Amino acid sequence: MERDYPVGHPAASDYRGEPYTPPRAPFSEDFAPGHPARDGKNISALDSPDGMRAAHNEHRQNLAELAAIGSLRPLIDDQTGQPIPLSPYQLAHVYAVRKGLSPENANDVTRTFHLDPMPERPATPEARALSGIEQCTLYLIKLGYTPERAKELLDKYGEPEVRGDMLADVGR
Numbered sequence: 001m002e003r004d005y006p007v008g009h010p011a012a013s014d015y016r017g018e019p020y021t022p023p024r025a026p027f028s029e030d031f032a033p034g035h036p037a038r039d040g041k042n043i044s045a046l047d048s049p050d051g052m053r054a055a056h057n058e059h060r061q062n063l064a065e066l067a068a069i070g071s072l073r074p075l076i077d078d079q080t081g082q083p084i085p086l087s088p089y090q091l092a093h094v095y096a097v098r099k100g101l102s103p104e105n106a107n108d109v110t111r112t113f114h115l116d117p118m119p120e121r122p123a124t125p126e127a128r129a130l131s132g133i134e135q136c137t138l139y140l141i142k143l144g145y146t147p148e149r150a151k152e153l154l155d156k157y158g159e160p161e162v163r164g165d166m167l168a169d170v171g172r
Contacts, residue, residue, distance in 0.1 A: 063092035075157060084153070090139045094157065097132040 005012040008020050024032065031038040045051035066072050067088035072095055074083035086094065130138070133154065140150035 063095050064089050067091040067095070075153065077153065078156060084140065084143060086139060086143075090136075093132065094136045094139070094154070097136050097154075 003012065006023070007014070008018055009015065010020055029038075031042070046055055063072065072091055075086060075091065075094060076083055136154055137147065137150045140153060141147055145153065
């Protein structure tokens with residue numbers, strides 16, 4: 001026998017007054033009732049352009065982690081062509097100085113990356129803390145480089161090169 005309406009439909013000839021829930025069309029809702037993503041629960045802040053921008057702006061790279069996994073290019077001695085054996089923390093510090101950080105920011109890097117603090121010396125009026133560039137120079141001097149050679153290597157990787165790159169990129 002062919003039916004005019006589904007069973008339980010109020011217009012059906014055998015309707016007995018029970019509540020009727022129409023069958024769900026698959027295209028009428030995003031998720032079925034009871035699904036954990038129903039009623040917009042599958043939306044996050046990243047699903048909007050502003051949310052993506054905010055997430056991108058909040059993203060930070062940890063230089064020490066990048067150095068530890070080998071993502072930072074090692075400091076190369078241009079005379080021998082060999083990488084200079086710096087620890088990941090030292091390499092991260094060199095990169096922080098390379099980007100031209102102020103001494104205050106370099107101190108923040110020292111704290112963040114748990115670099116060895118400068119040894120405490122007796123308080124004298126002429127005593128001062130070493131700058132980030134001086135600390136990076138000392139890393140290379142401890143590896144056997146002369147102070148002049150260490151300064152030359154850091155100048156090669158240092159702020160003048162970065163500024164030159166930035167000026168070259170302005171016309172792009």
